[in-house]
Amino acid sequence: MDKMNLLSIVTVLSLFISFFLAFFLLTVKTANKTSNRIFACFLLISAIDTSEPLISQFTDGPSNLGIFRTTLAFLQIPTFYLYVLSVCYYDFKWKPEYLVHLIPFLVVNLAFVPRFYAVDLDSKINFIINRQNMIELKFIHWLFHFQISIYFTAVFILLRKVKKLYLENNSGGKSNSYNWLFQFASILTALYLIVILKNIFKFSDYPYISDWIKFGILALQPFIICWYLYKALNNPGLFRNIDSKLKLVSDLILEEKNIEPETLNEDLSKLKKYMAAEKPFLNPALTIQDIANAIDVPVRELSVLVNHQLGQHFYDFVNTYRIENAMEILKDQSKSKVTILEILYEVGFNSKSSFNTAFKKHTGNTPTEYRKIL
Incomplete structure (x- = not known):
C-alpha cells in the first residue's frame, strides 16, 4: 500500500x-x-x-x-x-x-x-x-x-x-x-x-x-x-455555570469606593453568625448571591469582603466550613461506621475528588488518614 x-x-x-x-x-x-x-x-x-x-x-x-x-x-x-x-x-x-x-x-x-x-x-x-x-x-x-x-x-x-x-x-x-x-x-x-x-x-x-x-x-x-x-x-452539566455580567473582584475593587472598616466588620460579623447558625454550606450549589440575600448585604460588597479582605475565594471560604464540619463527624466515635462518601455528601460536597483535595489542603491529610490518626 x-x-x-x-x-x-x-x-x-x-x-x-x-x-x-x-x-x-x-x-x-x-x-x-x-x-x-x-x-x-x-x-x-x-x-x-x-x-x-x-x-x-x-x-x-x-x-x-x-x-x-x-x-x-x-x-x-x-x-x-x-x-x-x-x-x-x-x-x-x-x-x-x-x-x-x-x-x-x-x-x-x-x-x-x-x-x-x-x-x-x-x-x-x-x-x-x-x-x-x-x-x-x-x-x-x-x-x-x-x-x-x-x-x-x-x-x-x-x-x-x-x-x-x-x-x-x-x-x-x-x-x-x-x-x-x-x-x-x-x-x-x-x-x-x-x-x-x-x-x-x-x-x-x-x-x-x-x-x-x-x-x-x-x-x-x-x-x-x-x-x-x-x-x-x-458530563453535560459541567459548564454553563457563569453569568457573563459577573465581574472579577479585582475589577470590583477598582470600581467600588473604599468601604468603611465599620461596615466591613459589621458585614463580617453577620456572615460568620449566619454560617455558624444556619449552615448554608450544606447546600452543594450554594452561591455568594444566596448568602448576600440571606444576610442583606449587597453581593458586590460581600464578594469584596470574602474574596479580597479575607484573602480567600468564596469557594475556599465555604469549603473551610465544610471541612470543619467533616472533621467533627470524623472525630465522633459514635459515627465511626459512617463512610467517607456519606460524610462528603452530608457536609455539602458533591464529588469525592473535590472533598479529598479540600480536606488535604486544610488538614494536610486525606479524610481516611485523618480518621486513622485520631
Whole structure:
C-alpha cells in the first residue's frame, strides 16, 4: 500500500467520524443546542479543511473551489473560540459584533481574487507551480499563524477568567470541569503548532516531510475529537455555570469606593453568625448571591469582603466550613461506621475528588488518614 492510498484511507476515516459526530450534535435533543451547533460547525470546517488528500484524487488541477476550501481554515479557530464562550457562559447569545471573526477569512479570499479567482486555468496552474514565490500565499500563512496565536491566547485568558469567577461566586465542586476544557485547548494548540511546522516544510526543500506530518495530523484528529466528546457527553452539566455580567473582584475593587472598616466588620460579623447558625454550606450549589440575600448585604460588597479582605475565594471560604464540619463527624466515635462518601455528601460536597483535595489542603491529610490518626 503506497503513501497516497494510506493517506486517503486515514482521511476517509477522519471525515466519517467528524461528519457522524457533527450529525449527532445537530440532531440530539438537548438544552444546550447553541453550543452543540457551534462545535458541529467546528467539526465540519475541520473535516473539509483536512479533506484535500481525498479530493485531490478526483480533480485534475487547481480550482476556485479548491482554494476556497483551504481558506476555511481561517474559520476554525474563531469557531472554537465562540464554542468556548458558549459553554462557559450560560447566558451566551449571538451578537452582531461576533461577525468581526469573519474578517481574516474575507481578507484572505479577497487576496486571491486578482491572481487566482479571476484568472484562467493556465494562470491558476502557474500560480500553484510558483507558489513558493507568491506573496499571497506567504501573507496567508503568516496571517494564519498570527490568528492561531491571538485566538488561543484569548481562549486561555477566557478560561482563566471564568474559572476565577466561578471560584469567587460558587461553592460547588465543578471548578475542575474547566481543567479538561483547558486540556482540550492545549491539545488543539499543540496540533496547530504542528500544522505550522507542516506549512514551514511545505515551502522548504523538504516538502515530503510536510506530507508525513499531514498524515500524523489526520490520524490524531479523530482520537482527539472522540476523547473530548466522550468527556462532554458524559458530563453535560459541567459548564454553563457563569453569568457573563459577573465581574472579577479585582475589577470590583477598582470600581467600588473604599468601604468603611465599620461596615466591613459589621458585614463580617453577620456572615460568620449566619454560617455558624444556619449552615448554608450544606447546600452543594450554594452561591455568594444566596448568602448576600440571606444576610442583606449587597453581593458586590460581600464578594469584596470574602474574596479580597479575607484573602480567600468564596469557594475556599465555604469549603473551610465544610471541612470543619467533616472533621467533627470524623472525630465522633459514635459515627465511626459512617463512610467517607456519606460524610462528603452530608457536609455539602458533591464529588469525592473535590472533598479529598479540600480536606488535604486544610488538614494536610486525606479524610481516611485523618480518621486513622485520631
